[in-house]
Amino acid sequence: MSHKIRVATTSLAGCFGCHMSLLDIDERLLELITLVEFERSPINDIKQLEPVDVGIIEGGVANTDNVEVLREFRRQSKILVAIGACAINGGIPAMRNHFELKECLEESYLDGIGVVNPMIPNDPEIPLLLNKVHPIHEVVKVDYVLPGCPPSGDTIWTFLTELLEGRPIHFPYSEIHYD
Amino acid sequence: MNRWRDIPQRSDLLLQYLIDIQQRDSCISTESIQKLSTELAIPAAQIKSVIEFYSFLHTTPRGHFNILFSDNITDQMAGSRALMRQLCQQLNVRQGDPRADGRVTVDTTSCTGMCDQGPALLINNFPITRLDSKRIELIAQLIEQDTPLEQWPAEFFEINDNVHRADILLTHNTEDGDALRALLEEGAETLLQRIGDAELRGRGGAGFKTATKWRLCKQADAAQRIVVCNADEGEPGTFKDRVLLQSYAAQVIEGMTLCAGIIGASKGFIYLRGEYRYLLDSLEKELQRRRDAKLLGNNILDQQGFNFNIEIHLGAGAYICGEESALLESLAGHRGIPQKRPPFPVTRGYLGLPTVVNNVETLMTACQIASHGSDWFTDKGTRQSAGTKLLSISGDCQQPGIYEYPMGTSVSDILIDCGADGPQAVQIAGAAGQTLCHREFKRKIAIEDASTGGSFMVFNRHRDMLDMVQNFAHFFAHESCGFCTPCRVGSTLISNLVDKLYTSHATQNDLRDIERIALVMRHASHCGLGTTASNHILDTFNNFPDAYQRRLRSTEYTPAFDLDLAVCEARAITGRDDDDAHIVCPPQEGFKP
Ligand SMILES: Cc1cc2nc3c(=O)[nH]c(=O)nc-3n(C[C@H](O)[C@H](O)[C@H](O)COP(=O)(O)O)c2cc1C
Ligand code: SF4
Ligand code: SF4
Numbered sequence: 001m002s003h004k005i006r007v008a009t010t011s012l013a014g015c016f017g018c019h020m021s022l023l024d025i026d027e028r029l030l031e032l033i034t035l036v037e038f039e040r041s042p043i044n045d046i047k048q049l050e051p052v053d054v055g056i057i058e059g060g061v062a063n064t065d066n067v068e069v070l071r072e073f074r075r076q077s078k079i080l081v082a083i084g085a086c087a088i089n090g091g092i093p094a095m096r097n098h099f100e101l102k103e104c105l106e107e108s109y110l111d112g113i114g115v116v117n118p119m120i121p122n123d124p125e126i127p128l129l130l131n132k133v134h135p136i137h138e139v140v141k142v143d144y145v146l147p148g149c150p151p152s153g154d155t156i157w158t159f160l161t162e163l164l165e166g167r168p169i170h171f172p173y174s175e176i177h178y179d
Numbered sequence: 180m181n182r183w184r185d186i187p188q189r190s191d192l193l194l195q196y197l198i199d200i201q202q203r204d205s206c207i208s209t210e211s212i213q214k215l216s217t218e219l220a221i222p223a224a225q226i227k228s229v230i231e232f233y234s235f236l237h238t239t240p241r242g243h244f245n246i247l248f249s250d251n252i253t254d255q256m257a258g259s260r261a262l263m264r265q266l267c268q269q270l271n272v273r274q275g276d277p278r279a280d281g282r283v284t285v286d287t288t289s290c291t292g293m294c295d296q297g298p299a300l301l302i303n304n305f306p307i308t309r310l311d312s313k314r315i316e317l318i319a320q321l322i323e324q325d326t327p328l329e330q331w332p333a334e335f336f337e338i339n340d341n342v343h344r345a346d347i348l349l350t351h352n353t354e355d356g357d358a359l360r361a362l363l364e365e366g367a368e369t370l371l372q373r374i375g376d377a378e379l380r381g382r383g384g385a386g387f388k389t390a391t392k393w394r395l396c397k398q399a400d401a402a403q404r405i406v407v408c409n410a411d412e413g414e415p416g417t418f419k420d421r422v423l424l425q426s427y428a429a430q431v432i433e434g435m436t437l438c439a440g441i442i443g444a445s446k447g448f449i450y451l452r453g454e455y456r457y458l459l460d461s462l463e464k465e466l467q468r469r470r471d472a473k474l475l476g477n478n479i480l481d482q483q484g485f486n487f488n489i490e491i492h493l494g495a496g497a498y499i500c501g502e503e504s505a506l507l508e509s510l511a512g513h514r515g516i517p518q519k520r521p522p523f524p525v526t527r528g529y530l531g532l533p534t535v536v537n538n539v540e541t542l543m544t545a546c547q548i549a550s551h552g553s554d555w556f557t558d559k560g561t562r563q564s565a566g567t568k569l570l571s572i573s574g575d576c577q578q579p580g581i582y583e584y585p586m587g588t589s590v591s592d593i594l595i596d597c598g599a600d601g602p603q604a605v606q607i608a609g610a611a612g613q614t615l616c617h618r619e620f621k622r623k624i625a626i627e628d629a630s631t632g633g634s635f636m637v638f639n640r641h642r643d644m645l646d647m648v649q650n651f652a653h654f655f656a657h658e659s660c661g662f663c664t665p666c667r668v669g670s671t672l673i674s675n676l677v678d679k680l681y682t683s684h685a686t687q688n689d690l691r692d693i694e695r696i697a698l699v700m701r702h703a704s705h706c707g708l709g710t711t712a713s714n715h716i717l718d719t720f721n722n723f724p725d726a727y728q729r730r731l732r733s734t735e736y737t738p739a740f741d742l743d744l745a746v747c748e749a750r751a752i753t754g755r756d757d758d759d760a761h762i763v764c765p766p767q768e769g770f771k772p
Binding site for chain 1: 688735736738739740742744745746747748749750752753754755757759760762
């Protein structure tokens with residue numbers, strides 16, 4: 001048997017909705033794992049990233065840790081895929097871009113309702129937030145984008161299977177319209 | 180102050196009321212919005228959306244002196260940016276922020292149509308041209324002394340016509356009423372036929388046959404019809420309509436009246452761009468003079484039932500309002516969003532009425548054809564493009580100004596006439612037009628070859644063409660009305676990528692992206708702004724590849740922003756400066772097999 005395609009996934013500033021959608025390919029997961037080997041992914045909780053064929057990124061870039069993980073993914077992946085609105089555009093987390101970072105932190109940690117022991121955390125263990133949330137293509141080169149919030153399980157399935165077969169990727173209209 | 184005081188409150192005048200309030204109060208306050216909302220029965224949110232749409236309207240005060248430097252590439256080439264920095268320094272203001280004492284704001288605006296006498300600025304909507312360091316110094320003093328504009332030196336506000344070549348249009352002027360008398364003596368059908376025989380095509384850029392447009396409107400079934408003179412002249416580098424409105428207004432207005440007489444319209448509008456507000460008084464006077472002479476108003480030339488009245492509406496800093504369907508929306512007091520076509524304005528235009536929209540030059544030419552005959556016009560020009568065309572020439576040449584040429588004149592002849600020294604490129608038809616390089620200078624100005632609404636900007640061989648590209652990319656990102664995604668998003672993406680290229684951070688990858696986005700915009704945009712906004716990119720890609728290539732980073736990929744700088748706010752807020760509070764940028768990003 002030829003060696004399986006190695007896939008890694010991660011969620012940066014996202015909600016895990018795109019990963020839920022990946023699981024939404026239902027029983028086809030069984031078929032998928034005959035074709036691919038999952039490396040680092042929240043699905044199997046592997047934390048170490050080895051070189052892979054396909055890296056799939058959910059979520060945008062909101063803090064220094066996101067930058068580090070993303071660059072590591074880029075270094076280790078032959079093909080890097082941005083999945084979902086957050087990775088592609090910044091999405092929901094980027095709504096904070098309308099405000100100063102200071103305002104956001106003050107609202108969350110000082111002035112918000114129900115805040116006890118108000119202070120803005122400055123523990124060196126905690127990654128610092130970037131001034132603004134960025135789409136991942138502004139930090140590394142991205143090879144494919146899969147739009148949607150989240151893209152449907154079917155869309156992800158079409159993408160992965162066509163990619164694995166080395167075909168140009170075509171979606172039926174029903175999988176890429178959002179109205 | 181309020182131009183519209185005596186008229187009952189009309190909701191279609193919303194934009195005009197807002198412009199008056201802005202001029203009076205230097206902003207439109209919440210109270211003003213509430214008052215208008217009650218008086219006109221328009222929701223406050225709708226009024227706010229109109230204010231947000233137009234660059235010249237603001238909800239916070241701009242200060243006693245509101246200064247806008249014209250930011251066309253020709254102004255920049257003449258040194259406008261340095262002069263603006265000088266003024267900001269002398270007045271101690273930051274660009275775009277009103278000074279704390281409320282005295283002054285200094286900012287930029289899209290081309291103000293003074294390219295032949297730039298660098299130029301607008302101060303409280305009045306243009307000051309031929310700026311230089313000395314003039315800026317004086318301006319700063321006058322502002323510090325709070326001298327009212329009326330007491331500023333008159334020569335500051337002098338606007339020259341700068342006509343350097345006149346042909347039939349600018350010399351064979353008609354007497355007041357000639358065209359209208361021809362209409363009354365010979366009848367509408369004969370006159371329409373004459374304009375058709377003259378093969379007159381629209382001078383605003385699209386080149387649609389004027390007689391066909393008038394006939395379609397005449398045939399549309401309606402009780403009222405409308406004539407609109409498109410005096411928005413927003414295309415960067417164009418200023419010939421300004422000269423016509425300043426020195427040939429009588430014939431422009433007579434052209435409108437002629438059209439009204441032919442198609443049976445009783446109401447007309449001149450949509451005058453806000454940048455040309457300084458022409459408002461003289462145009463109003465001209466309208467009054469013509470009413471007094473029975474050339475306008477009721478029973479024109481004593482012809483029972485020949486009634487035609489003209490209102491002047493001001494624009495407020497939106498290039499898109501030159502597009503005719505957006506213009507008609509703006510006339511109705513709305514945001515200037517281009518409409519779906521068909522229906523075309525000739526059947527459903529201003530407030531749903533059949534409407535002819537014509538460029539200033541088209542109307543003046545029609546007026547002259549009516550009295551001089553069609554042969555007078557077709558004797559000049561080529562078979563497909565009759566007559567002459569006004570060009571607004573600016574940029575690197577000794578004599579910038581207005582040149583009237585027979586259609587079919589070659590670009591190289593024009594370059595010689597205007598004294599262009601070592602030209603490497605000519606941008607014709609404005610930012611939306613074509614970038615011609617040296618090889619193409621033998622092309623001819625005509626609808627069938629190098630078609631232009633009149634803008635003609637010259638770039639000599641010392642210019643970096645990427646300066647132009649960046650200027651236009653910013654222009655379109657700013658002027659996109661935001662209605663459709665390809666243009667709203669595409670114009671901003673291109674503008675960001677061009678900036679990245681400009682600062683030598685872009686890679687081959689980014690160039691591929693620019694080209695891809697440019698093509699999507701060209702094919703998928705809703706209106707002419709979006710479909711033409713990437714012309715300059717695609718043309719310069721072809722004609723001036725070096726301008727791009729020499730700025731490329733050799734790497735496959737570089738980030739779009741400075742990663743470490745992106746953590747500066749969090750560092751400041753938390754007081755951290757440890758290693759993890761920084762992002763190190765390796766020289767080379769991207770996958771290495
Ligand atoms: C983005 C855009 C801006 C335009 N600006 C102007 C303008 O400033 N003046 C003008 O006469 N036509 C302008 N036009 C063309 C008008 O839509 C319209 O074709 C013209 O006013 C018709 O008059 P004409 O047939 O006499 O040329 C513009 C078109 C577009 C798409
Ligand atoms: S794209 Fe939607 S589903 Fe995916 S991470 Fe963002 S918010 Fe969640
Ligand atoms: S192409 Fe641009 S200007 Fe035209 S409708 Fe779309 S967004 Fe507006």
